[in-house]
């Protein structure tokens with residue numbers, strides 16, 4: 588190769604090496620227009636096929652379950668595997684509570700909670716309009732009027748300020764693409780003293796046959812909730828495969844470390 592030819596291709600080699608460094612060596616912060624907290628996430632090229640390659644506080648975020656999985660959410664065996672009636676009884680609901688079911692899917696939990704809220708309601712929040720259509724269909728079929736579908740964006744649950752007593756997330760938190768922004772929106776929507784309950788498959792137990800990214804450890808959940816100012820209250824280990832973790836939004840005059 589002549590010296591002149593080498594000189595001509597040199598800039599291309601430099602550009603290629605720079606691109607390679609960006610892709611493989613440095614995880615890049617995601618700069619998405621709808622993501623205000625660009626620096627809390629990192630994107631990695633090599634990652635689990637079950638995840639989106641985006642990491643938050645050391646955890647890879649799982650892929651969202653699409654609306655074509657609605658049948659899976661409504662499967663008969665779920666009664667045994669997850670004991671939804673026990674989940675509902677562990678929530679200690681009051682009849683006038685306003686509950687936000689975040690990542691409601693088909694409303695599997697929303698429709699089990701709504702009958703207990705004789706003077707309250709459930710906001711069934713999801714990002715997939717198809718899921719909200721299924722919720723509308725079940726509302727008519729079950730003749731339940733106090734479930735209100737709410738269309739969220741990936742980074743905003745669209746809750747009215749200080750209006751929620753309980754935000755519930757069942758099998759949903761691990762797939763939020765913008766967990767920090769969504770949790771900030773939830774904290775804003777909660778009344779002071781309001782609760783967040785997360786039900787997630789136990790990540791500590793390798794014998795629970797659920798994909799790793801669809802399980803969470805208590806340690807990880809606590810770290811992520813603490814990052815948005817929520818205070819851990821209790822963990823109920825009474826479900827067959829999931830833990831139910833309760834957090835609270837402190838009253839403004841409470842100490843966060845109470």
Ligand SMILES: C[S@@+](CC[C@H](N)C(=O)[O-])C[C@H]1O[C@@H](n2cnc3c(N)ncnc32)[C@H](O)[C@@H]1O
Nearest residue numbers: 652660690691692695713714715739741757759
């Ligand atoms: C695995 S499904 C669980 C559904 C329901 N909680 C249940 O237990 O049957 C997770 C749901 O979370 C929804 N989701 C994902 N990201 C969301 C977000 N940022 N805000 C609201 N919902 C979201 C998905 O569309 C999906 O319907």
